[in-house]
Amino acid sequence: MNRDAASTGPRRRCHERCTTVASIDIRFNRLTATEVPGEDTGGLDADHIPLAFPPGRRPQDVPLNGVEAAGVYCKARLASDESVRSSPVGDSTGAVSRPPVIAASSGVLAVARPHFIQGRGYDPFHDAHHQSVAVIGSWTAARPGTLRTQPALFIGNTAFTVVDIFDHIKRMPDLLLSIIIPRTTAEGIWGPPQDERAKMLVSTQLGAASQVAQEAALALRPDHPEYLGALPPPNPKARRNAVSSDLGPLFLLMSIVCLVIEAVGIANTPLVAVMERVGEIGLRRALGARALHITWQFLPESAALGLVGGTAGTSLGTAVVVGVSFHNEWTPVLDVATLAAAPALGLATGLLVGLYSSWRASRIQPVEALRN
Structure with missing residues (x-):
């Protein structure tokens, strides 16, 4: 599974949540504040x-x-x-x-x-x-x-x-x-x-x-x-806060569930990379590389993939929100904190899913690796 595409979903849904809440707030204000x-x-x-x-x-x-x-x-x-x-x-x-x-x-x-x-x-x-x-x-x-x-x-x-x-x-x-x-x-x-x-x-x-x-x-x-x-x-402020408080936890829970499912799915990518490079790992171990060196070989790769995926997902999600808002004549609402946190969340996800694959790579014995 492509890591960049997999990370796009949660970021996009997070930004769409902001625009959806804002449009619902405006609708409630127009219908109730003048009657x-x-x-x-x-x-x-x-x-x-x-x-x-x-x-x-x-x-x-x-x-x-x-x-x-x-x-x-x-x-x-x-x-x-x-x-x-x-x-x-x-x-x-x-x-x-x-x-x-x-x-x-x-x-x-x-x-x-x-x-x-x-x-x-x-x-x-x-x-x-x-x-x-x-x-x-x-x-x-x-x-x-x-x-x-x-x-x-x-x-x-x-x-x-x-x-x-x-x-x-x-x-x-x-x-x-x-x-x-x-x-x-x-x-x-x-x-x-x-x-x-x-x-x-x-x-x-x-x-x-x-x-x-x-x-x-x-x-x-x-x-x-x-x-x-x-x-x-x-x-209107109380109604707006009520709508936001109702929809916010719902979309947040959906994003967390999707993120967990996708993190489990993309965890296979580092594992496959480890399996394909068993010979390289065995050769490095035979030349004196320690388990810590092998861990630091694969962990930064997984973290970099997470950071790139989070950045790409944030960019695509922002573009979707702006495009949909322009088409529907809405005002796009984008939280700067969310934009900054999305790449960091991708980095953290990459580190977490890369820990297990890095640990597996560090446990490979050189003799068994060269034999295979």
């Missing part, structure tokens, strides 16, 4: 106030620095006998299974950022004028019978015009299986939510989420801020 979920708790008056969000004022209208978009959503309060149909009530062939109907302000679509494949969704105009429009996911639209009378569907006795179909969404993936209608329209038809209280989702700029979470309730309900609650995102 503030909120909920209508109702405070101590929850039984008497079904909807604490102020009517006629949208969360995105609240002057809070750092807020990009915000919206209120809840499950529509449908009666038990109301279903989603593709044709007017009375046509049994048009009935479909009842998907969730979500009453959401237009700001929710701005926060969730669906990818529209048809239409453009609804906007504040539809909210303000209680328009009977709907947005559905492509999976719901593809179900048999959902849009037989397109572009309309019926929720109970009310016809809703489907103004948008989307195939994937950045946030709130549950909306893919739901029918989304304006919040004001749903409240006008079915009233405020009953089984589940309304919720809010806010998208912020980087670094503003914690401040927005502290000020959102007071900005929306200055008279009763206890009616609303907002949850700040997890500390």
Whole structure:
């Protein structure tokens, strides 16, 4: 087995671990550091106030620095006998299974950022004028019978015009299986939510989420801020440390196991070299060389192989990390201590695997060596 190629694996995996952890950290930061979920708790008056969000004022209208978009959503309060149909009530062939109907302000679509494949969704105009429009996911639209009378569907006795179909969404993936209608329209038809209280989702700029979470309730309900609650995102540093602490030992253990397996495998190379040079060893012993001299003949060779293999593996691993990072538009993260320690680790591995072969060579008797 080639020593240089064998030493490449652990070094490459060590550097790939650094880049993988860094990319996961960035992903967690982007998804969580700019999102503030909120909920209508109702405070101590929850039984008497079904909807604490102020009517006629949208969360995105609240002057809070750092807020990009915000919206209120809840499950529509449908009666038990109301279903989603593709044709007017009375046509049994048009009935479909009842998907969730979500009453959401237009700001929710701005926060969730669906990818529209048809239409453009609804906007504040539809909210303000209680328009009977709907947005559905492509999976719901593809179900048999959902849009037989397109572009309309019926929720109970009310016809809703489907103004948008989307195939994937950045946030709130549950909306893919739901029918989304304006919040004001749903409240006008079915009233405020009953089984589940309304919720809010806010998208912020980087670094503003914690401040927005502290000020959102007071900005929306200055008279009763206890009616609303907002949850700040997890500390990005704590999340990053948690991910690093989880992945670090795992990849370190994998590297150690691979290193041990490869060290056992490459230990055969010095042994083969000893077996092929038995005649040379016997001749040196016959001319007066001692066991120590034979040991120092083979041990530096094994150490040099380990050092060259470690250096080559480090260089190739660094090139792979930089290349993969460039292809994926990542920022490569390389620890200088790791780069310096990799050749030293290769040297140490070469010394360890060369000890046994050197000891075997020093134990060869000159008479037996010359005889063979």
